[in-house]
Amino acid sequence: MANVMDTLRARGFVKQTVYEEDLYKLLGEESVTFYTGYDPTADSLHVGHFMQLIAMKHMQDAGHRPIILIGGGTAMVGDPTGKTDMRKMMTRETIDYHVSCFKKQMSKFISFEGPNAAIIVNNADWLTKLNYMDFMRDIGVHFSVNEMLRAKCFETRLEKGLSFLEFNYMLMQGYDFLRLFNDYNCKLELGGDDQWSNILAGANLIRVKEKKPAYAMTFTLLTTSEGKKMGKTEKGAVWLDESKTSPYEFYQYWRNIADADTEKCLKLLTFLPLDEIAELVKYNDERMNRAKEALAYELTKLVHGKEKADEAQSQARAAFGGSGDMPEKHVKPESNSIISVLVAAGICTSNGEARRLIQQGGVSLNDKKITDINEAVNYGDVVHKGKKIHVKIIFD
């Protein structure tokens, strides 16, 4: 079989690996069980998780078996990596609910059936039952505080203060890998590059304790060309759940991506063949828009299905191209004045903001710029805010 490492490398996933040659050989020879961890901190996956899911799918398609590790136990501790503040702890019920949401979304990409079906495990199953003394003697001995303190993932927190609870996160994640290695013959952990030290901790633990090879590989973090995490907007994350981020909004997020990020995203997030991608991004001018449209369409199709993707695309074309079906918004404003409608539709957060926006010439009604803050809106009117927000108003 084709070696999945080649695919991952060619698409730019791989950031760091250990024992790269051995791992390459292994992946070419047998079906490898691997895992990636997900923190159940929200009731929906977001774009940050997306890339890892795609990577998992590449792996699964190549015949390897994915384990999705839900960090139900570690979420009770909170990963201090890169965080400035300590994370809130969560109850068991919330976590269970989040897990069920995750699974629904993941099953769109990852297959939970067949010979190399993915499995979901929750590390709360073992972490909550640990005996402190045993854990310290079995696992704790293999960790050096000196080394841990040197790890980059604690750096920011050492300045602000790091609780012992959080300091243990690395041990727990390492222990997870050991458990999966013993229970499922899982030999490889994948994760974002920010997880490097945690992942390494697990692989090293297995090598030391079981004297057997275990591998680690991290992926490039999906960041914008400005160095920020991809998938964050002012309103928060871009979610995969359509009730949190509508297919249209999702489509628009990718449609508006920076030129510099387009190729990277196509490679990392879609399954379009590399030569096709190269063709799309060949010209660095307005033809770039074709690539962005493809990106937005492909991703929306992956996440929400073809039907929703077609709809989002035609709505987008209508909104920016002229006539046709606009995305609709059902509102119950206090009155039919433009200000009330803008607020009710969630386009502005306060009357004052709406007023200012109009005074600055940022609002159009049915393609006509308006300046009167008392302008009335009728059923079916199309409201534009700036260049990018176009909504057909439907009164409930």
Next chain:
RNA sequence: GGGCGGAUUGCAGAGUGGCCAAAUGCAUCAGACUGUAAAUCUGACGUCUCCGACUUCGGUGGUUCGAAUCCACCUCCUCCCA
């Protein structure tokens, strides 16, 4: 446990009795220019019944004609000592 310092509008960070809705930078939003991009320039950026009024500067009380600024207590945090 002891000592120092701190908590300001999304973030960072000024402000130490009236000139403070509170400097500045970042982020954001709009306008111009464009390719639904970037860069640049302009404007906005607490709330409202918006040329005026109202509510904000960790919390609660107090001093004062007047407090983000002074005092007391409380909560949380950094740092130093143990």
